[in-house]
Amino acid sequence: NTELLQGLGLPGGMQNLENQIMILKSRELIEKTLGELPFGIEFYFKTIRNRLPIYPGMPISVVSDNEIPLPKDTEFSINYLGNNSFNIKSESDYFLLDKTAAFGETIEISGGSFRIECNDEEWLNRNKDRMLCFIIYSSNILVNDFKDRLNVELVSRGGSILKISMVGPNPTKDADFINKLK
Numbered sequence: 001n002t003e004l005l006q007g008l009g010l011p012g013g014m015q016n017l018e019n020q021i022m023i024l025k026s027r028e029l030i031e032k033t034l035g036e037l038p039f040g041i042e043f044y045f046k047t048i049r050n051r052l053p054i055y056p057g058m059p060i061s062v063v064s065d066n067e068i069p070l071p072k073d074t075e076f077s078i079n080y081l082g083n084n085s086f087n088i089k090s091e092s093d094y095f096l097l098d099k100t101a102a103f104g105e106t107i108e109i110s111g112g113s114f115r116i117e118c119n120d121e122e123w124l125n126r127n128k129d130r131m132l133c134f135i136i137y138s139s140n141i142l143v144n145d146f147k148d149r150l151n152v153e154l155v156s157r158g159g160s161i162l163k164i165s166m167v168g169p170n171p172t173k174d175a176d177f178i179n180k181l182k
Contacts, residue, residue, distance in 0.1 A: 069112030072138040
C-alpha cells in the first residue's frame, strides 16, 4: 500500500499526483475494497418515493452454504409475521417468489437453498409495519455504483493533498468505504 501511495506529500511526488488519483479511482482498488466490506447485500425500507437504507445494523441475514442462489440485482421484500416467521417475496418478471418460512429454516428454490437468520427480533417487532427489502448486488453493479460516486480531487492547485468524498443515501456506509479505501 505504501508503494501505491508513494509520492503523496513528498516533493518529488507532485508529478505523480494524477497517477495517484487514477489509482484511488481504479476499478481494481474499488473492487478490492468492496470485497472487504459487507456491502454485497443491502437492506432498506421501501417508501412510496425512495429507499431508506438500514446500515450498519442488519436485522436479518441471508445465509447459504455456497453462493446464495437468489438472483442478483433483484429486489426481495420481507414481511415479518411474528412468532419467528416471515414471508419473502419477489415480484420480478423473471424470478417470482412468494414463500412463508421460519427464521433459520432452509428454503429450497431452483438452483439451491438458503435460509434467513434473525439477528434482532426486537428490531423486527418495532418495525413490523414497514416494508423491509433487500437486494443482493452483482459485483459489477456494486463496483460501478461506488466508482461513479467516488470523487478524488486536489485540495489546492499547487498542493499535494487530496480530498476524497462521496455523495449517497447512506453517509455512514460511504464513510466506511472511504476509510477502507487504500
